[in-house]
Amino acid sequence: MSADESAATMHVIPADECHRLLATQEIGRLGVNAEHFPIIVPVNYAMDGTTIVIRTQPGSKLTAAQHANVAFEVDEIDRRTRSGWSVLVRALAEEVGEEHRADLVARTHATGVEPWAPGEHGHWLRLIPQEISGRRIVPGELPPAVDPRAYL
Amino acid sequence: MSADESAATMHVIPADECHRLLATQEIGRLGVNAEHFPIIVPVNYAMDGTTIVIRTQPGSKLTAAQHANVAFEVDEIDRRTRSGWSVLVRALAEEVGEEHRADLVARTHATGVEPWAPGEHGHWLRLIPQEISGRRIVPGELPPAVDPRAYL
Numbered sequence: 001m002s003a004d005e006s007a008a009t010m011h012v013i014p015a016d017e018c019h020r021l022l023a024t025q026e027i028g029r030l031g032v033n034a035e036h037f038p039i040i041v042p043v044n045y046a047m048d049g050t051t052i053v054i055r056t057q058p059g060s061k062l063t064a065a066q067h068a069n070v071a072f073e074v075d076e077i078d079r080r081t082r083s084g085w086s087v088l089v090r091a092l093a094e095e096v097g098e099e100h101r102a103d104l105v106a107r108t109h110a111t112g113v114e115p116w117a118p119g120e121h122g123h124w125l126r127l128i129p130q131e132i133s134g135r136r137i138v139p140g141e142l143p144p145a146v147d148p149r150a151y152l
Numbered sequence: 153m154s155a156d157e158s159a160a161t162m163h164v165i166p167a168d169e170c171h172r173l174l175a176t177q178e179i180g181r182l183g184v185n186a187e188h189f190p191i192i193v194p195v196n197y198a199m200d201g202t203t204i205v206i207r208t209q210p211g212s213k214l215t216a217a218q219h220a221n222v223a224f225e226v227d228e229i230d231r232r233t234r235s236g237w238s239v240l241v242r243a244l245a246e247e248v249g250e251e252h253r254a255d256l257v258a259r260t261h262a263t264g265v266e267p268w269a270p271g272e273h274g275h276w277l278r279l280i281p282q283e284i285s286g287r288r289i290v291p292g293e294l295p296p297a298v299d300p301r302a303y304l
Contacts, residue, residue, distance in 0.1 A: 027229055031183045031190035037242040037282075038183035038190045040225035073192035077179055090189040130189075 013134030018087045021134065022074055023047050030054065030127075031071035045072075046111035052091065052127040053111045068093055072127055077137075087134035091127035165286030170239045173286065174226055175199050182206065182279075183223035197224075198263035204243065204279040205263045220245055224279055229289075239286035243279035 013021070022028075031040050045054045052072055070093045077084035096108050108124050165173070174180075178198070184191050197206045204224055222245045229236035248260050260276050 027231060029181050029192055029225060031192045031223070033185055033190055037221045038185055038223040040181055040183045040192060040223045040240060042225075042227050042229060042238050069189045071183070071190040071192045073181060073194075075194050077194060079179065086194050088192060 011136040013085060013087065013136055015132050018089075018132045018134040019050055021076075021085060021087050022052070022089070025074050025076065028052070028072050028074040031073065032068060044113055046113035048107050048111055048126070050129055052089065052129070053108055053113050054125050054127065055113055056123050056125055069130075070127060083137050085134060085136045087132065089127065089129050090131040091129050093125050093127050096124040096126055163288040165237060165239065165288055167284050170241075170284045170286040171202055173228075173237060173239050174204070174241070177226050177228065180204070180224050180226040183225065184220065196265055198265035200259050200263055200278070202281055204241065204281070205260055205265050206277050206279065207265055208275050208277055221282075222279060235289050237286060237288045239284065241279065241281050242283040243281050245277050245279050248276040248278055 026044060026046070027042055028045050029040050030043050031038050033039075043054045043056075045052050047053065070091050072089040072091055073086065074089075075084060075086035077086075096105055108126060178196060179194055180197050181192050182195050195206045195208075197204050199205065222243050224241040224243055225238065226241075227236060227238035229238075248257055260278060
């Protein structure tokens, strides 16, 4: 079996369904390349059409995300049945600033999204999707759950 | 307020507590640099001491993780109260193969961890932590939840 055939068993989710699923959640994980290792952090987000809107604090590590290629992952996984879905977006991150049109700034702020951590008002970041993909895990296809604590 | 003072409000979790929290979950997100964008995928995992054990399918995009700097993130977030924690591990990924000592191979296999997707038996990957950090979000410090669907 080739690698492509193997991947075909993974229940690929079409792009329009991926976009619909993105709008059902409010917490995602942002991935940024920084200091030789990727960074992954959970963030609160909102949608402006197909654009993902998040906020970051000044001085945070997510500053590396500005004007960069980022990944944004959202999933909903039921630990009990070990089923669910995962959507991955490859996006260009851009900070919303004075160079943007007023209506875009207004739409961005209207999402009302707030950063997770308390503190100063953060930067507004828009993640413009370049590529979106998703996969669904169907119950019953998974091996029995393993409790990792049993082996420590 | 400087960036450092701002970051200090984020309730840093000590390393030993991070390791303890890792052992309480079985699903994490693996981040790998691939094709200019990071990739983030949810994976099933188990612990062998402080080493994270996962499996990947031959031919999957996670092949890029082998012998690479990866990120591994685990969290537990309550959407209702918007509280929880997140632990981030920067790790070196290595595939378990014939060059490893028999006891290490045996310990790795004894974790019993299975890949998420059905199909062929996968490669065993060990993620050796290089750096671990975590933060805790305390209830009551977050702004009111926003339903992103209200703005689409």
